[in-house]
Amino acid sequence: MTAPSHKLCLLGDFGVGKTSLVARFVRSTFSERYLTTVGVKVDSKLVERGQLGPAKLVIWDIAGRDALDALGMNYLRGASALLLVADGTRESSLASALDLLMQSRSIVPRAVAAMAVNKLDLVDEWEVGPAVLMEIRRSLPVFETSALSGDGVEAAFADLAARLPA
């Protein structure tokens, strides 16, 4: 094993598209069907980071929730990176994502974090306004993504990977 491996956790409300983002990132696939994740699903992908050298991302796709319970906290342990996922068409999911971020800080204080506001392809139906996003960007990198089209997905994961140690 030459590339260092890092644990990356996806957090977000139900149905925001966490599993879809992983599928897009790891396998370049997308499905319209919604199969809610039970517990957690782990995948891995080797990412190139230029000068930093390759890194293995071990991606934990944790079942959607708006608050962390004990089990969820356990799943987070040892994570080096967090991707908070919100659904642009549901403003409440953004609040949940921010809540989850606050909660996770107690367990993984040093983990690097980013936010993906998903379903960019449905941008006409978005409830989340640009002003809100601007506000969030002050403290956290925010990516507008679409698991369906693939827009922004690579960038979101690459940003996290780039901030991980070699």
Add this chain to the structure above:
Amino acid sequence: MTRPAPAAPRPSLPPEDPATPPGAFERLRELLLGSEARELANARARIAALEEAQRALPERLPAALAAAPDADHAGRLAAALAAPVSAALGTAVRTQPKLLVDGLFPVIGPLIRKSIAEALRSFVADLNSAIESSLTPRGLRWRIEAWRAGVPYAQVVLRHRLACSIDHVFLIERESGRVLWHAAAPELAALDGDAIAGMLTALGEFVQDSVGKTSGGGLESASVGEHLVWVVAGPAANLACFMRGAPPPQLRERLQQRLEEIHLHLGEPGGNGPDASSWAAGLEPGGLLSAADAALPAGRARLWPWLVLILVACAALGLWVVRDVRWNARVAELQAALATHPGFLPLGIETKSWRALTIRGMIDRDAPPLEAVLARADLGKVTPKLEFGRYVSGDDAIVAARARRLLAPPAGVGIAVADGVLSVTGSAPAGWVAAARERAPLIAGVADVDFRLAERLDRAAALQALQRLAARAAELQVPFAEEAEPAADAAAVLAAIVAVAREAAALAETAGVTLVLQSVGSNDESGGEAINAQVRALRARWLADALAAEGIPGVEPVAGDPGSRRSAWLRIRIEPAP
């Protein structure tokens, strides 16, 4: 999260005053709310009717449901019922699982039994094939193993049939679930070890969360079909072992041990994997299994005495075989020698390898002794026992030996037998020859006799003949006319004396004696003594001279006794050779 909407405010009537007569308000209401009150009454009646219908529903429902399948809207009914029924079932499963189990048991029981029977059948087939193959090298190995461990063969077969193979070994960072190290059995396809390790860790968390933190235990093992996962937990890392088959119980202990060793080497938790080279070798799937085997109670330790024993037994067996082979070879050699031994008819040999040997057979009295043959056989410490009967052999060599024994030929006589014909050659004393001629044809095994024998005298006979000649010579008196004048017939007597003397000389050689020849002169009573003595000397001289003239020299003339007759004769005295 939909909460039930707040209940709509009920339409309330003004409180009834006991002072006002009954009916007044009714009328007022009738006046004020006339139409609405009527609607209200209607509504009440409808509600009552509906409630009535509602009450009757449980009674009517079974019949209605029973009738439903015949009706056109059967499909709609089923669809409508599907959701509530499955929800109800779900609730029932959760709230009254026992009821469900009891209900399902009669159905599931036979199914389970059937599948168990199926599994057992294939297992027995497996076992049978294994037991049938018990004469293959592997089968023999298992047999030896069973014998060594003192367990039934079938048990060993079972153990091997259920043999364990380790597919993957993961060393997983406990907190993050990251793979610190991974090894797979060589023949396996590559897989996403990180994902597996992560899932396993998540599963562990899930299990631990489900059973509650206080109970302390996490996921220790999980199995799907023949696949089995064992997890050994450590403070910083877990070891997960993916296997097939039935792992030896020692393996878990071994894993635990390895994990402890690894913890000594593990660096800072959170670091990106310690240097694996120091301990990775101990985690290879093959290595783990053999190490677990080695940890079998006293397995190896008990092996070597057995090995030595087996070696010794093999050596002893080999030695015994070699000894036996050597013995058999010698016995065969002896048997061949006995079969060609003249005058011996072997009937059998009984042997106990290097312990005893009995030879049974028939032997001729004149057969050469067997001792030499037996001595040559080199039978070690074994003294052969001989059980012989007697017989008369027609073998030429034996017949010759028998003839030699019976005829006792003197030196110079050769005896040989060819095809039953006895030939006697050389020379022998006449007496022996005569006796042999008589006896030879009677010897057993002699069909014909061929005498080619020169008769010859022996010493005694020659001596006897000499004595006879000496006596004869004394009788041959040469007559004298007077004085030294021989008589007329003297010449004939002289010739006879010469012949006797010659024969005697020849015989003396054979008899090995020397002869002393004396010519003796005699005279009659007439005349004087002195003259007579002179005459006797003259006559002796005359005979000696006459014999010398005939070629018989060295005859000593001696004077004979007086007073017998007028003659001279030759005295032959026999004396031992000097």
